[in-house]
Amino acid sequence: MNQQKIIELETGWEFMQIGVTKLKRILEGLPESQFSSEEHMMLYTTIYNMCTQKPPHDYSQQLYDKYKEAFEEHINSTVLPSLREKHDEFMLRELVRRWANNKVMVRWLSRFFHYLDRYFIARRSLPALKEVGLTCFRDLVYQELKGAARDAVIRLIDQEREGEQIDRALLKNVLDIFVEIGIENMEYYERDFEDDLLKDSSAYYSRKASNWIVEDSCPDYMLKAEECLKKERDRVSNYLHLESELKLVEKVQNELLVVYSTQLLEKEHSGCRALLRDDKVEDLSRMYRLFCKIPKGLDPVANIFKQHVTAEGTALVQQAEDTASNKAEHTGGSQEQVFVRKVIELHDKYMACVNDCFGNHSLFHKALKEAFEVFCNKQVAGSSSAELLASFCDNILKKGGNEKLSDEAIEDTIDKVVKLLAYISDKDLFAEFYRKKLSRRLLFDKSASDDHERLILTKLKQQCGGQFTSKMEGMVTDLTLARENQNYFEEYLGNNPNANPGIDLTVTVLTTGFWPSYKSSDLCLPAEMVKCVEVFKEFYQTKTKHRKLTWIYSLGTCNINGKFEQKTIELIVGTYQAAALLLFNASDRLSYSEIKTQLNLADDDLVRLLQSLSCAKYKILVKEPNTKIVGPNDSFQFNSKFTDKMRRIRIPLPPVDERKKVVEDVDKDRRYAIDASIVRIMKSRKALGHQQLVMECVEQLSRMFKPDFKAIKKRIEDLITRDYLERDKENPNLFRYLA
Template sequence: IDQEREGEQIDRALLKNVLGIFVEIGMGEMEFYENDFEDAMLKDTAAYYSRKASNWIVEDSCPDYMLKAEECLKKEKDRVSHYLHSSSETKLLEKVQNELLVVYTNQLLEKEHSGCRALLRDDKVEDLSRMYRLFHRIPKGLEQVANVFKQAESSSGSQEQVFVRKVIELLDKYMAYVTDSFANNSLFHKVLKEAFEVFCNNFFAGCSSAELLASYCDNILKKGGSEKLSDDAIEETLDKVVKCLAFISDKDLFAAFYRKKLSRRLLFDKSANDDHERLILTKLKQQYGGQFTSKMEGMVTDLTLAKENQSHFQEYLSNNSAANPGIDLTVRVLTTGFWPSYKSSDLSLPVEMVKCVEVFKEFYQTKTKHRKLTWIYSLDTCNINGKFESKTIELIVGTYQAAALLLFNASDRLSYSDIKSQLNLADDDLIRLLQSLSCAKYKILTKEPSNRTVSSTDHFEFNSKFTDRMRRIRIPLPFVDERKKVVEDVDKDRRYAIDACIVRIMKSRKVLPHQQLVLECVEQLSRMFKPDFKAIKKRIEDLITRDYLERDKENPNLFKYLA
């Protein structure tokens, strides 16, 4: 065998007959073949390819090395079909893959002038495809390729966006292989689906692929996003995003992150094109049904209605000059059920702001008396004039920040406790807003002691000497990572979904064994997410305590529905 590996001609028929004797001696059993031949052959194979790989990894470029590896795997498979027993194929290929790919994965992918980064940079699609073919064979091989994808340098967009773009390109390429090279064969569609499901359901730098795909959409659809595309290219790319989503198990998590980002585009006027927003919702609805997009569609509709509502509010103020608060006020009334959950607070507004809220409440009650308004101050923005010694500067701030700054109209100096008691804010929110005003880039307030952290013993004064070359500045609050909250909300929704699914199944079937109930539950829910068996078991136990189900007294693995 080693002679043939080195290119010599051997008598394959003779070798096949000799190896057949091992099977015949064992009367069809594989014991003699495995113990007296296969074990030694596999050990020799590992040693042979270990020697070869140690030379090739030094001498060859990444593409050349992959060509040799692919050729070796092909030849070893050919040997099995010609003279080795078919049972040797998996074990033999695993040995070859281990020595050629697993052992040298990092060195191969990280080769300075020809590794994965260079292939991405130079758009070497054929070599990248070969890399995919090779590494999808080995355990966690694609994860390592994916990590290099993510780290690859790119002139446009964040690393995450580059990764998603490359995944979409890879999907395009392999879909073309299936349709053009493999005659649309269903087996190849199945293999591609399985490979991409594994690939697309990993975490990259702490982010799920569902979140990365939602962020990629955000960069396409928002003003100033990193994906600069024409209208036709946007439509084509959105089609590909929807196709990519098919491989992601946690579609509900994608929907949650997408809604979060959609809300920011809509509320802060960051959406580049309303038609594109509706276009992707149409595509998602066609693919995953109306329930998947109903909340998102409701959000878009809410904004249209909010604009009409604002026009009516302006008319109301024009006709009631006494009610006009003397401040330009824009209010968006949204439907709670459509939008992501936001933190509301009992912020005590300064008198200047109280009048605005009261006027809008009076207007809204002329339209309906049966709806309750909950103000989400954490999403508001305010434009206020700061009168400093050098000049007046317009400050664009959040409502929390504006409320704090307006307190200094009545007092030159305030303690942390004074501000907290007057605003009625939680410590977390108060610390964030005071940091933004006294410790960050724009020091509108001076703090005592003068350090970069805010504590409950600090005192604050309006910084009358503040100046800036701009006449209008935006003062952001410190960033809060909302990922954890989104994931927690999705987990909560999943519990409700599992409960509803179990009850629906049991209501229809009346009696079911545990395993069948779990399998039916997984089958029904897997369109949106892949439920964990432990989670289903926990929900079953909870439904038993709430008298929706009961265990059969004679067979505890059998459940009955309680009407």
């Protein structure tokens, strides 16, 4: 076999130059045919042969260098001159074309020189052929033109921001060069383009914002800001790299929103307060969308929201105060009902605002809660909100209340009232007032619906816990048991003819622990009533011998017939009133002191019942002297001439202001609760500092009421005197538990 002929470097490269020249002509668009497979094979084989010759004729290194020189020569002789003579958009188009040509040249020459890639480069750990071609372009073209290209691109972006049409595809291609030139490294894109784009964007939007903040209303400004942010995101999706989006949006947000947030939100006639005042749902939603993307951006919005709601609620309190002080307009308790209804409407309005405008964000729920806590714990016309809320519930749950509502409306209102209760710090005070009013509804058959009574107790239990409603639930259950007990009593009477009370008798037996404490008195019952009581006692002893019956006559009602000259009228009165009226069956005239002696009543109770019978609307008794106040020297006689168009009339006793007693009862319960809390804490901790004990006590009790620091301190002192705690001998601020 003949030995293969050695190809010298010059000879081989001259042949390769023919292929390189042809490739350049094709790239320049000159008349030239495409490479045939034979040409491709000859060029590849030439390189292969020159690289596989034995030393010193192995020209791998020299060919590797020649490959690089081919690119450098082409760039210097053709590419750079063509780019230097063009500017702005024309230069960018040429740059894109030259970059595309360079990649084609890399692809073709890499095929011809493929053997180098496979063996020589791999063994020597040299940059790959593709990388060499890109590096030549980067070092010679990119480094020279990157500044001009960057500035031209940024100018086009600014033109687009001003509303001009630009060639987005061109920008995408140019920016791809900044990305690709880094060869899987974003350093060139970030350093040579993105940094300057961000600076330019900041400056551009800073100029815009400084004009808009002066000229535009808050809604108009926000519209522009939202549109700008949308367009910047569009820019990223159209031609910028995805990694730029967060940085670019942050810059725009900073210039348009962060810098001017206070000025924008507090614009006098169109800022956040004005939008809240005018219920601008769409604008408030836009405000939320814009500021929620900014770290801590929602804080000032939530703060203004809180201030606005607080102001609106405080205005309602003031309005209720003004109405209450104006006696001409004030009509009993109805204004308090109006106040609670307005607070509910206010809560509905701003809860809807939190959900619809502020994305149900926890920050705004917190702001709403804090705002309502401010004015829901103010005194309104001398009454606490706890009392007003209890009265409002009473009004919607009792028969004949002012609120004429459907079942659905009542259930909805109950739900809203319970939500309001969450804002009231004195929940125990509400519970006591509610219990008082519930007892009257239940005992006097004033409750409109058992279902509604149970519904509100269920909701209160969910809101405040089982302990909160345990007594109230016991009251409702008691009434059911009392009705059953009455049925047994009627059966007992039917089965025992001798046990005849003489009059129709209904007795409601209650469990002492569940019900509010009522004043019991040793009323001297009329003979007609004494037998009733004895019969019921006998019946009750057949049921149980372990319970003692205490009669609360002040809660009883009687139906008695008043035989007047014109007609007989049925009088619905309290047990005290009935007992007083029955005295006049035996006497025509009685003095105040005689009535007091015969009934064995305290002055307070006696004055109230005589006032109701002789000085109020229905004058069943005639009083001498004829004044509007009952005194100890007065005398009374039955008014036989009394008449009324009705055949049945109810004669109520003057209302007693129970507020003072309720507050006293709650204060007493609070003392017990504080004592129990302190002992519970100290029992588990054994020793604790004063400050920490107070704080833990407040934390434990705050579910039901807001304990006063002075009250806690007083209870600690009391527990020390009662030997539950002791002060540390060396540190008087440290307490120890005494087992």
